[in-house]
Amino acid sequence: MSTNLTNRKNKILLEMKDIKINGFADGRWHEIIRGIDLKLNRGEVLGLIGESGAGKSTMGKAAMGYAQPGCKLISGSIIFDGIDLTKITDAQKRKIWLTKISYVAQSAAAAFNPAHKLINQTIESAKRAKLGTEISLKNDAIELYNTLQLPIPNLIGERYPHQVSGGQLQRIMTAMAISPRPELIIFDEPTTALDVTTQVEVLTAIRDIIKKFNTAAIYITHDLAVVAQMADKIKVIRYGKEVEEATTAKMLFDPKQEYTKSLWSVRSLTKPEEKSSNTILSLKNIDAAYGKSKVLFDISIQIPKGKTLAIVGESGSGKSTLAKVITGLLPQTNGKISYFDKELHPKLKKRNKEQLRVIQMIFQMPDTAINPRQTVQEIIGRPIEFYHGLIREEKMKRVIELLNMIELDETYLNRFPFELSGGQKQRICIARALAANPELIICDEVTSALDQIIQEGILKLLQKLQKELGITYIFITHDIATVRAISDQIVVMNQGRVIEQGMKSQILNPPYPEYTELLLSSVPEMDPKWLTNLLIKRSNLKDA
């Protein structure tokens, strides 16, 4: 804390007391926030951590005195800079929001107006608040772009939102937030939608700029490693209640509550790698294209039987497309796929039932991967009937057996998907894949839509099933921590090409090819100094 600030009368910028917020859903009111206190000093960064549905976004918005449609502040006071935001009118609040509080949303793409130039949107609130002439504000914006390390800072503002990348857009949004020099910025999962390599750039930019202007911030995220880089103190919330609050270092190395400890331990899942001499599926020189644009180039991979092959890469690397090619949804333009020593036809329709049965797939979003109008029994029962011809009691017996396998019981038989949680839905998807008695399951980002603790449960289940049934997995993911936890072999992909492949120990240990190094080093670690060290290391490399 700098000295001139301590001299000011009120060191405390924001004080929220006993906040209770209700939300309206399914025709009735639910408690979202059940009495949380929050205190933030000037220039301080608070990390707000919780799983989805914990109420962290609602709490962040409440810090602005704002309740989104369908939410209602029941009780509590929000004192911002000496003013109680719960007691003033909307017009007065808007005045405060204009210059004193900014908000950075998760999806920058959705937050910009596609019809206006970026620089005009960047300076809009400062201009409206008459903080300077348009020219001086624009110059200031260019200065900010420069600080945020955007390419060609004096020209990038002349572009429209669709003409810059997602990471750049997120940084420009940070510039927009900082432009009126607010006292407080609320970051609502600003890097969640970005790839790890881009995330590092955005995190650095955000950290530098809030330090430079000594702005207070509330940083909302579900990723602990990220918040460790940003925050002075961390508050963990769950079910709309505070679990624990402490300074970052204390929280990381000495968490008090069981729940907090469990959040920390998720990444501890490990598995020793194993070799397999048997190849179940081999891809040879695969090329693939969407229409005329080629997306896969000369992919050759051997998939070891009974083991887990992880395919890692950022979005757009072609890893999901590869899954489509293997399943036959997108026939390859060149190369061939063999199941043991038999070649598989490129087209789905030309493959026989047996070939379809042995390769099953599980998807990223369990919500959309199961039919909302079918019961659990129908969902799992269909493949049993379809592939194995079992009906009535025999089918039912098998469905219950599968339910037990995924650690659910027969009380779930007649439930519809909307009566299940996200993790349970994903389990049902796993059971549906198992119902075919497959040899190979392709898991396409199966845990990335789930909370950490639930992720761990799913990963453990998949490991258990592999041990019991000897199933082979192709595990497509962008999450290195998951890869570390479950894979035997790894394939690194970038821009439709295989960069590197081999055993886990070989890929995850140096020496790395350039891209693998970039990818691996960009994964945030639970060390508050990680980002600083990484930047020093990278600048050293550049200088050398």
Place this chain on the structure above:
Amino acid sequence: MFKIGFVILSIHLLIAVTGPFWAPFHYAQMGAGKPLLGMNWINFFGTDHLGRDVFSRVVHGSYMVISLSIFGTMIGLVIGSFTGLLSAYIGGWVDEFVQRFNEALISIPFLVLGLLAILVAGPKLSGEPILMALAVALVYAPRISRISRSAALDIIMSDYVIVARLRGESALSIIWREVLPNISGTMLVEFAIRAGFAPILIGSFGFLGFGIRPPFPEWGSMINDYRPFIFISPITVIGPALALSSLVVSLNLFTEGLARLLGTSRKEIK
């Protein structure tokens, strides 16, 4: 509004089912009163130029209008949703062909299309109730086909349909198991709304003289027949017109409420 619609519609249905048993006169019975009597205690809607009781005729005609509306819309719904779903699922040139064909049919004004169909059917069929139902179905099928196609497009892109495709399910099985249950709400609303306008369509055919063969008391043809006497005995025309309009209004009020009800319940499931 929903309740008002429901009450009026219930009265209509009651009359349609039981009417023929208690109507004071047979629909073709002449001499129920002097011609063109106007409103009186025996002939509520007066009598026509042949001395037939207009109220009894309206009551006798009721079941035909309602059942033809429902039956015709139902045929339209089956044909329309089948072609729509298939064209959405198969895609490619099949989709292109079906949709262009639909557009061609929709571009013809619906009355002209219906009349064309009746003319093409020839003299043997003309005047038969079944032809009316088919004409209604022909008018509705391409419109319903488009709605069901666009409702299905969304579903067909979803992962659970991909899962079914990967499993090796046939197109019909996927449409039946995965797609249809998810658009049934939309289709039910579509059916209800279309059925609500069908009486007007049937009435229009009748009014233009292409309806059910006389002396059957079809409401549209009655309105046309009695048109010349509107200044002598207004109730003779107003009676059947009132029956037709109250049926259409109540059907629409009812179906609108139904649509809203189904709309919310669908959201809950999502």
